[in-house]
Amino acid sequence: MASRALQRMNIDPTILxxxxxxxxxxxRDLLIATHLELVEALDITFQAAEELVLCVCxxxxxxxxxxxxxxxxxxxxxxxxxxxxxxxxxxxxGGIPVGGITELAGSVMYIDTEKKFSSRRIVEMAKSRWPHTxxxxxxxxxxxxxILVVNPDSSEALVGHIKALExxxxxxxxxxxVVDSIAALARSEFSRDKIVDRQQLLGQQAAxxxxxxxxxRIPVVVVNQVTAQMYAPSSxxxxxxxxxxxxxxxxxxxxxxxxxxxxxxxxxxxxxSVADVRFIKVAKSPAAPMAAFAYTITEAxxxxxxxxxxxxxxxxxxxxxxxxxxxxxxxxxxxx
Amino acid sequence: xxxxxxxxxxxxxxxxxxxxxxLAARKxxxxxGDLDGMLGxxxxxxxxxxxxxVPAVGKTQLGIQLAIDVQIPAAFGGLGASAVYIDTEGSFMxxxxxxxxxxxxxxxxxxxxxxxxxxxxxxxxKVSRDGMLANIHFFRVRDCTEQASMLAVTQMLPSFIANHPxxxxxxxxxxxxxxxxxxxxxxxxxxxxxxxxxxxxxLAEEKDLAVVLMNQVTTxxxxxxxxxxxxxxxxxxxxHAATSRVxxxxxxxxxxxxxxxxxxxxxxxxxxxxxxxxxxxxxPQKRPRA
Numbered sequence: 001m002a003s004r005a006l007q008r009m010n011i012d013p014t015i016l017x018x019x020x021x022x023x024x025x026x027x028r029d030l031l032i033a034t035h036l037e038l039v040e041a042l043d044i045t046f047q048a049a050e051e052l053v054l055c056v057c058x059x060x061x062x063x064x065x066x067x068x069x070x071x072x073x074x075x076x077x078x079x080x081x082x083x084x085x086x087x088x089x090x091x092x093x094g095g096i097p098v099g100g101i102t103e104l105a106g107s108v109m110y111i112d113t114e115k116k117f118s119s120r121r122i123v124e125m126a127k128s129r130w131p132h133t134x135x136x137x138x139x140x141x142x143x144x145x146x147i148l149v150v151n152p153d154s155s156e157a158l159v160g161h162i163k164a165l166e167x168x169x170x171x172x173x174x175x176x177x178v179v180d181s182i183a184a185l186a187r188s189e190f191s192r193d194k195i196v197d198r199q200q201l202l203g204q205q206a207a208x209x210x211x212x213x214x215x216x217r218i219p220v221v222v223v224n225q226v227t228a229q230m231y232a233p234s235s236x237x238x239x240x241x242x243x244x245x246x247x248x249x250x251x252x253x254x255x256x257x258x259x260x261x262x263x264x265x266x267x268x269x270x271x272x273s274v275a276d277v278r279f280i281k282v283a284k285s286p287a288a289p290m291a292a293f294a295y296t297i298t299e300a301x302x303x304x305x306x307x308x309x310x311x312x313x314x315x316x317x318x319x320x321x322x323x324x325x326x327x328x329x330x331x332x333x334x335x336x
Numbered sequence: 337x338x339x340x341x342x343x344x345x346x347x348x349x350x351x352x353x354x355x356x357x358x359l360a361a362r363k364x365x366x367x368x369g370d371l372d373g374m375l376g377x378x379x380x381x382x383x384x385x386x387x388x389x390v391p392a393v394g395k396t397q398l399g400i401q402l403a404i405d406v407q408i409p410a411a412f413g414g415l416g417a418s419a420v421y422i423d424t425e426g427s428f429m430x431x432x433x434x435x436x437x438x439x440x441x442x443x444x445x446x447x448x449x450x451x452x453x454x455x456x457x458x459x460x461x462k463v464s465r466d467g468m469l470a471n472i473h474f475f476r477v478r479d480c481t482e483q484a485s486m487l488a489v490t491q492m493l494p495s496f497i498a499n500h501p502x503x504x505x506x507x508x509x510x511x512x513x514x515x516x517x518x519x520x521x522x523x524x525x526x527x528x529x530x531x532x533x534x535x536x537x538x539l540a541e542e543k544d545l546a547v548v549l550m551n552q553v554t555t556x557x558x559x560x561x562x563x564x565x566x567x568x569x570x571x572x573x574x575x576h577a578a579t580s581r582v583x584x585x586x587x588x589x590x591x592x593x594x595x596x597x598x599x600x601x602x603x604x605x606x607x608x609x610x611x612x613x614x615x616x617x618x619x620p621q622k623r624p625r626a
Binding site for chain 2: 057062070101215238285289
């Protein structure tokens with residue numbers, strides 16, 4: 001995870017000393033410089049500069065595999081984490097994929113915001129869903145002892161934790177990372193005029209999380225919020241005025257954190273409700289086209305419902321996708 | 337006829353020479369007729385073509401389709417070549433490559449059967465799913481916040497290509513991911529990107545291969561409450577890097593492509609679809625029986 005230090009590479013010691021003197025410490029420092037800059041800074045010939053660059057590149061460039069090799073390797077590994085929602089798992093070709101970021105986006109009714117993690121709820125779900133497995137003190141304890149919870153209180157702390165994840169993953173044999181939520185801290189700490197800084201930070205977080213997901217072949221799940229869309233859906237300049245530009249006519253909800261974040265996540269699952277029925281929608285997936293599944297929340301957690309007409313999916317750009325929030329706030333009778 | 341002035345300007349080539357080269361440039365089809373038509377036959381070798389678009393519009397799907405289609409045998413008008421796929425996003429799915437490869441092979445066999453050509457039948461029989469998978473060289477660039485691996489791969493590409501001369505397509509999916517963060521100095525980013533583009537362009541021309549770059553979009557908020565527009569990522573100076581630029585976008589509920597930069601083709605749009613078999617065009621409407 002650390003920047004590739006030139007010190008640790010196989011480089012001529014004289015040149016290495018010159019690099020250090022010129023404050024070129026990492027592979028990035030070296031590769032960002034032009035050959036001419038290196039010639040001047042290190043007082044070497046152009047050819048020597050070329051050779052130096054190639055020497056470093058040889059040591060850090062990723063090695064290729066053929067897709068056939070990837071295919072063979074994939075067969076030997078676990079490539080998905082099942083959600084146990086069978087229709088959803090089928091749509092996603094096995095479940096939440098490893099090696100990338102899966103985002104769950106929905107409004108605050110459905111997702112616990114930060115610091116609302118409940119061990120009691122996890123235990124209740126486990127007992128209800130797998131009563132034969134989690135039936136006594138010992139098994140319950142083995143479950144709760146295998147879930148590690150951290151509570152960063154600032155974006156900086158969050159980044160620190162993410163960077164330190166690599167060690168934790170190795171030490172504790174971690175097979176799933178959940179960030180709940182990725183939005184809360186970012187949105188509270190960065191004001192409207194600091195959006196660029198916020199996006200930089202999110203980009204950094206996304207890159208590290210993806211790298212971890214890929215290196216350790218684990219799923220990374222991040223929870224996102226929804227936000228009222230400030231403007232009518234964005235389109236390209238050449239598309240002309242297909243929809244009214246300017247502030248949005250009515251309050252439409254969309255996943256928070258903007259366009260760049262939408263690019264960064266590999267899979268986006270949106271939780272929404274239409275006419276009091278909850279749906280989980282596959283809004284972005286490299287494996288599957290858009291689809292939605294009705295669900296409900298029970299003691300055992302999320303369960304898919306049969307027999308509900310899925311509302312006609314409006315195909316379109318993920319970044320403009322509305323998150324439906326038609327929910328009746330009237331108190332409902334609870335079956336005791 | 338003007339004699340070329342090569343002896344006066346060393347290294348210069350006549351426009352005639354370049355014209356012949358342009359006409360001879362081979363095209364990699366996409367399997368969507370309208371998209372191929374818009375591109376003048378397909379994605380051309382000898383240049384950099386950039387596809388940019390919103391998330392989930394089909395950039396990776398298109399990249400995979402091209403990595404398969406570059407392998408279509410010469411008997412079917414293809415290049416019969418191999419591909420390099422550089423993934424920076426982590427959305428590359430081997431299962432999709434398998435599906436798209438299988439669909440391509442089915443299509444070739446069908447064509448061969450329909451026209452009964454012995455050459456085609458033989459060529460189709462030699463194409464296998466495993467063979468196609470083996471012809472795609474995959475690089476996963478996995479930096480956290482630095483671009484060192486990405487830059488290193490670009491440096492190593494010329495020697496990789498020299499060792500694998502059958503490669504005629506390089507896809508970088510996406511060029512945006514690593515360059516949208518961690519550059520304090522935008523001028524430096526511009527220079528680094530420009531240098532990368534130069535290297536890739538040189539490789540495309542010298543080795544007569546197609547370089548395809550996938551780019552993201554960014555939302556540009558317009559002042560005076562006029563809303564926002566989508567623009568290609570990586571800034572205005574990046575706009576000069578690619579020879580041809582295509583924007584992939586949604587119009588109502590269908591996917592479209594818009595060629596808005598090309599050295600000689602007119603600006604044009606095309607409708608395309610992402611299907612289980614890969615990229616395809618509009619299904620012809622079935623005519624009702626009389």
